[in-house]
Amino acid sequence: MRIAFFSETFLPATDGVVTRLRHTIQELVAMGDQMLVIAPKYGEGPGSYEGVPIHRVSSVPFPPYPQIKLAPVNPGVGLALRRFEPDLIHAVNPFVLGWGAPYFSRNLDVPLVASYHTNVAAYARFYKLDFFDRVTRWHTRRLHNRAVVNLCTSEATLRYLRQEGIERLHLWPQGVDATHFHPDRFSKDWRVRLTKGHPGERLLLYVGRLSHEKDIGRLRSVLDQVPGVRLALVGDGPARRDLEAEFAGTPTVFTGVLQGDELATAFASADAFVFPSTTETLGMAMIEALASGLPVLAARTGATGEVVTHGHTGLLYDPSSEASLVAAVEKLVSDDGLRARMGKSARASAERRDWRSSTQTLRGYYEKALGEA
Numbered sequence: 001m002r003i004a005f006f007s008e009t010f011l012p013a014t015d016g017v018v019t020r021l022r023h024t025i026q027e028l029v030a031m032g033d034q035m036l037v038i039a040p041k042y043g044e045g046p047g048s049y050e051g052v053p054i055h056r057v058s059s060v061p062f063p064p065y066p067q068i069k070l071a072p073v074n075p076g077v078g079l080a081l082r083r084f085e086p087d088l089i090h091a092v093n094p095f096v097l098g099w100g101a102p103y104f105s106r107n108l109d110v111p112l113v114a115s116y117h118t119n120v121a122a123y124a125r126f127y128k129l130d131f132f133d134r135v136t137r138w139h140t141r142r143l144h145n146r147a148v149v150n151l152c153t154s155e156a157t158l159r160y161l162r163q164e165g166i167e168r169l170h171l172w173p174q175g176v177d178a179t180h181f182h183p184d185r186f187s188k189d190w191r192v193r194l195t196k197g198h199p200g201e202r203l204l205l206y207v208g209r210l211s212h213e214k215d216i217g218r219l220r221s222v223l224d225q226v227p228g229v230r231l232a233l234v235g236d237g238p239a240r241r242d243l244e245a246e247f248a249g250t251p252t253v254f255t256g257v258l259q260g261d262e263l264a265t266a267f268a269s270a271d272a273f274v275f276p277s278t279t280e281t282l283g284m285a286m287i288e289a290l291a292s293g294l295p296v297l298a299a300r301t302g303a304t305g306e307v308v309t310h311g312h313t314g315l316l317y318d319p320s321s322e323a324s325l326v327a328a329v330e331k332l333v334s335d336d337g338l339r340a341r342m343g344k345s346a347r348a349s350a351e352r353r354d355w356r357s358s359t360q361t362l363r364g365y366y367e368k369a370l371g372e373a
Contacts, residue, residue: 001028001088001363003086004038004084005036005039007092008097010042011042012045013042020284027359029052034052037054038057039097041069055080057073073100088111089111090115094144095140111148111149111370111373112146114146114149115150116150116161118281119157137164144161150166150169154171154282156306173358173361175357175359176355178354181264182264182292182293183347185269187265190265191203195251201228201229202229202271204229207267208275210233210237210243214276215276226330226333230251233254236257268293268294271339272333273289273297274296274329275289275297275298276298281303282307286307291350293344299317313342314342
């Protein structure tokens with residue numbers, strides 16, 4: 001099968017969408033498929049991945065969040081697609097660049113598959129772009145309803161999109177590399193680094209974008225009210241400077257972006273993973289935390305209940321209640337036995353997820369799209 005991906009983000013960017021697309025490409029290559037990736041230009045970003053060529057499209061930074069690149073379609077995209085001759089186009093998280101996917105799908109007479117990964121409308125409110133909410137929802141509905149198959153990363157997202165009027169919805173299952181993310185990657189040296197020289201205290205870890213929609217500031221109350229707890233924030237983003245000011249004087253370490261072995265080691269060297277975001281369509285970092293043997297403390301909203309089993313692999317708290325968050329942390333850090341049991345269950349739940357099965361399901365949707373076309 002020859003598959004052309006339109007993706008609003010790809011390497012060298014690092015986020016859940018990129019992680020999923022990377023592993024999907026690896027599995028499809030192993031299955032013998034050929035691919036082309038259409039993605040924004042990021043400085044000196046790579047021209048290929050796993051032997052799959054990447055056609056880069058000129059982009060401009062999104063002002064409120066410069067790490068996001070907006071890449072309008074240009075004639076070079078059409079030339080690249082005609083040379084590649086795809087059997088199918090998959091628009092990954094389509095918004096700006098992905099708007100060209102329906103056009104080229106019709107022009108080349110190949111089916112379009114679209115996958116939804118980010119609630120852009122919800123994010124707009126955090127950046128004081130409330131007027132953008134309705135326009136974004138209309139834009140998303142119009143674009144996705146041109147696809148033969150629409151994919152979601154969680155049941156919660158599927159229900160939301162169905163209410164928004166998007167049709168032909170299917171679930172694209174979660175996956176994780178449980179060999180790479182593993183409790184055995186624990187490192188005393190990294191624990192010393194992440195606790196700023198206090199490895200005996202309890203270490204909470206957050207991994208992801210440092211941006212306003214992630215509600216990271218809520219974790220300040222934990223540090224103020226729960227003694228003996230430290231926090232490591234892994235990642236970067238537009239809110240980093242504000243967060244550094246907000247957490248000044250607290251036992252918090254900002255590591256910046258970590259990747260590969262360093263990221264896996266950071267996960268395994270913590271005591272628990274905290275995820276305060278209420279806008280997630282999945283939360284890939286939560287699954288990586290589970291694979292690393294960490295119980296997850298997450299806001300009870302959206303897709304978190306599909307990743308975390310309350311009382312078994314972690315704890316879910318009421319996102320509207322600071323007391324609920326503090327109580328959940330206190331319960332977990334004060335009971336070594338509970339934390340160990342949850343960590344073991346977390347690892348077992350992650351071992352039931354893998355990228356091979358996820359991609360086989362995806363390929364079944366591709367075949368469905370080809371058959372219906």
